[in-house]
Amino acid sequence: MIIGAQSALAQIIDIPNPLGPEGLTIPGLVAKIATWLLEIGSVIAVIVILWAALVFMTSGGNKERVTQARQTLWYAIIGLIVLLLASGVAELIKNFLTGNYN
Structure with missing residues (x-):
C-alpha cells in the first residue's frame, strides 16, 4: 500500500504584498x-x-549641566519643528503637483 501526501491537510499560506494590495x-x-x-x-x-x-533634574544646580540640558531641549524642539514644517511643505508640494487644492 502506498501512502501519499494528503492535500486536505496542506495549509495555504497567503503572503501579502508588502507594497499594498494593488x-x-x-x-x-x-x-x-x-x-x-x-x-x-x-x-x-x-x-x-x-x-x-532627566539631565535638568539630575543637574543638582550645576550650571554646566543646566546649560547643557537647556541646549539639548532647544535643539530637540527646533528639530521637531523643522521635522513638522518639512512634512507640511512636502504635503503642499505634493498637492500642488497633483492639482489637489482642497
Missing part, C-alpha cells in the same frame, strides 16, 4: 518613506526631550 507607485512609495521618517523622527525628538529633562 501595488505601489513611486509617489506612493515616497509618501510611505516620508511618513515613516516623520514617525521615527518624532519618536527620537520625544526621547531627546525626555533625556534633556
Whole structure:
C-alpha cells in the first residue's frame, strides 16, 4: 500500500504584498518613506526631550549641566519643528503637483 501526501491537510499560506494590495507607485512609495521618517523622527525628538529633562533634574544646580540640558531641549524642539514644517511643505508640494487644492 502506498501512502501519499494528503492535500486536505496542506495549509495555504497567503503572503501579502508588502507594497499594498494593488501595488505601489513611486509617489506612493515616497509618501510611505516620508511618513515613516516623520514617525521615527518624532519618536527620537520625544526621547531627546525626555533625556534633556532627566539631565535638568539630575543637574543638582550645576550650571554646566543646566546649560547643557537647556541646549539639548532647544535643539530637540527646533528639530521637531523643522521635522513638522518639512512634512507640511512636502504635503503642499505634493498637492500642488497633483492639482489637489482642497
